[in-house]
Amino acid sequence: MTSTARREARITADPDVPLIRIVREFDAPRESVFRAHTEPELVAQWMGPRSVENRIDRWDCRTGGSWRYVSVHEGQEYGFYGSFHEVRPNELIVQTFTFEGMPDGVALERLVLEDIGGGRTRLTATSLVDSFEGRDAFLASGMEVGVNEGYEKLDELLARG
Known part of the structure; x- marks a missing residue:
């Protein structure tokens, strides 16, 4: 694995449905990125902002x-809590996501991992919420900081092996 300059996740809001799409590349094989999303002791180390x-x-x-x-x-x-609806090793995770502070706001999330060659992986995550207002509140909540800092921590974890 090689070290790279700081990279930002591309976060976009779909104009037609209340969906957020996140795309980010990692200098690690997709098996490693998948493992970091599925093993609880690893998830706890990288998810969310540094604070x-x-x-x-x-x-x-x-x-x-x-x-x-x-x-x-x-x-x-x-x-936060949810259910795993479909888990395909090294490829796909489909889950629900609920913040306990807003129990009526359930998002359907889909994470796809793509091998892009050279030991690198492209992650594409989508979150479908129940309204445009809910989607926009997600975006306004500082989600971008949490996503980018979390993925920076994931880069560090992946670099350590």
């Missing part, structure tokens, strides 16, 4: 499994 610590309460990453984690920021705890 947050994560505690995984449940992480059964298989088709039909479920998950829950808590992010701690400045002493405040924020819980």
